Each structure stands twice: as C-alpha cells, then as structure tokens.
Amino acid sequence: MFRRLTFPHLLFTTILGIAGGIYIFQPVFEQYAKDQKELKVQSVQESEEKKS
Template structure:
C-alpha cells in the first residue's frame, strides 16, 4: 500500500488543509468585513444628508 492513503487519512488531511487555509486567510476576511461595514455606514450617512437637503 505504498503511496496510497486510506479514507481516514484523506479526511484528516482535507480537514487540516481547510483549517490551515482559514487560519492563514483570516486577517484578510476580517479586513474585508471591516471595510464593508465602514462602507455601509458611509453610505447610510450620505443618504441621511441627502434626505436633509431635500
């Protein structure tokens, strides 16, 4: 069985790979989330000021 992996080994390697990817890219996901919140708040403020002008 040299070179072959059993199902539990494949499952473990897959879970480990996904978890590692999430761990590595977590700061990027958090920054994107913060940017989206800031953008939404700025848009809300802009809409409120447009309503006041009308």
C-alpha cells in the first residue's frame, strides 16, 4: 500500500511547502517590518527631542 517516495518527489514537496508557508505568512512579515521601521523612526525622533 505504501511505496517509497523518490528524491524528486520529496524535493518538490519540500519546495512547495516552503513556498506555501511564505505565501500564507507574507502579510505577517510585512506588518512586522512596517512596525520595526515605525519604531526606529520614533526612537530617532525621541533622541533628537532629548538633544534639543
């Protein structure tokens, strides 16, 4: 009933799984990058205000 999977099948399945995960979680990654950029801008502005 169960047969062995060949290397090309395993490779294709692995690539498809990784690509699917990236596609699904892409909005999460984009939101994280946006939040980090905003935090960096805020910290720069706060440090400039302290210097003034």
